[in-house]
Amino acid sequence: MKKLGFIGMGNMASAILLGAVKSGFLKGEETIAYDPNDSKLNGLNRECGMAKATSIPDVIDNSEMILLAVKPKNVENILSENRDQLKNRTLLSVAAGWQYNRFRRFLDISTHICAIMPNTPAMVGEGMSIIEATNDLSPKEMVFTRQLFAALGQVEELSSDLMGIGGTLSGCAPAWVFMMIEALADGAVYYGLPRDIAYRLASQTVLGSGKMVRDTGMHPGKLKDDVCSPGGITIRGVKALEEGGLRIAMMNAMDAAYKKPD
Structure with missing residues (x-):
């Protein structure tokens, strides 16, 4: 079982993975990812040793925590198609425009949810990541999440009503x-x-x-x-x-x- 699985490996997800590995917070082999762009996965596999998943369910089944990093328009379909598999799992999300209450409409109550909003300077280790205070993370999961994004810069926690601004x-x-x-x-x-x-x-x-x-x-x-x-x-x-x-x-x-x- 990997410590962190990625659904989607665009620029932001790649920055999170590489930042966590370069800081020493995670080892590449402790992560797994799926993305339709296989060349992207191959490159990251060579660079840090991240494992390649064959599908989204493969990521979910083999990860202690899952990070959703896809385009906002694709989130609803992914949640609907994998609702059962996400039961009793922990889902972090960096999808813009998706906050706790919106996720809760699509997922079982047993799924732990936390929305995070990073920014592009995270790619050079000087990011500003905002964690939504309304979430289901256990104390241990929150420590992991804060340390993960602290590897990319600064971290701030905001109430749901302030996440937008x-x-x-x-x-x-x-x-x-x-x-x-x-x-x-x-x-x-x-x-x-x-x-x-x-x-x-x-x-x-x-x-x-x-x-x-x-x-x-x-x-x-x-x-x-x-x-x-x-x-x-x-x-x-x-x-x-x-x-x-x-x-x-x-x-x-x-x-x-x-x-x-x-």
């Missing part, structure tokens, strides 16, 4: 930050800095700034003030950003993403 922030904001990095680099390229260097400077600056906010616990406004000398160049840039509506643009982006109609 929390997932919007951590899940969508990487795209907006990438746009910021691109724009910062463009501004430097305009004045002659080579683009590859501009991207390195901008990305490391964003990474370091985020780490300062997280690790110091200081208010981001205070950290901003510390960089702004009176009459200096940074405060001039702050003024330009305020005139350009940076804050309201970010808030509007959150609003637009969170309120997207189903």
Whole structure:
């Protein structure tokens, strides 16, 4: 019996598997996975020793815990087709838009369920994963789950009513930050800095700034003030950003993403 089985091995599931193996939390041979893309499974098998399953039932039968990592539109069919096999089993899910109450409509009461929302920076070990507080995990299973996703970055637990807005922030904001990095680099390229260097400077600056906010616990406004000398160049840039509506643009982006109609 494997410690963790994967249903679906796309980019996120691969990041979870490789992150857990590289951190030493799991050994590749302690995992098993199924995906219709056999070449994907072959590659991961060669890279970390993960076992290849022949079907979804094969994963369920041979795993202590199962991680569902398929496209959201495929979840309902998988749950319906494997409802009986999932009885008395533990199912973790990273499928977007699927939370505890929605899963509960399709699965037997004996199935333990927990929804997790990771984001793409998990692929480089700097992810933000949100665990839904409403779940059926035993204390031992919760420890395993938190340690699994801690191998990919930071972990936060949120109540069900906050999963949507929390997932919007951590899940969508990487795209907006990438746009910021691109724009910062463009501004430097305009004045002659080579683009590859501009991207390195901008990305490391964003990474370091985020780490300062997280690790110091200081208010981001205070950290901003510390960089702004009176009459200096940074405060001039702050003024330009305020005139350009940076804050309201970010808030509007959150609003637009969170309120997207189903």
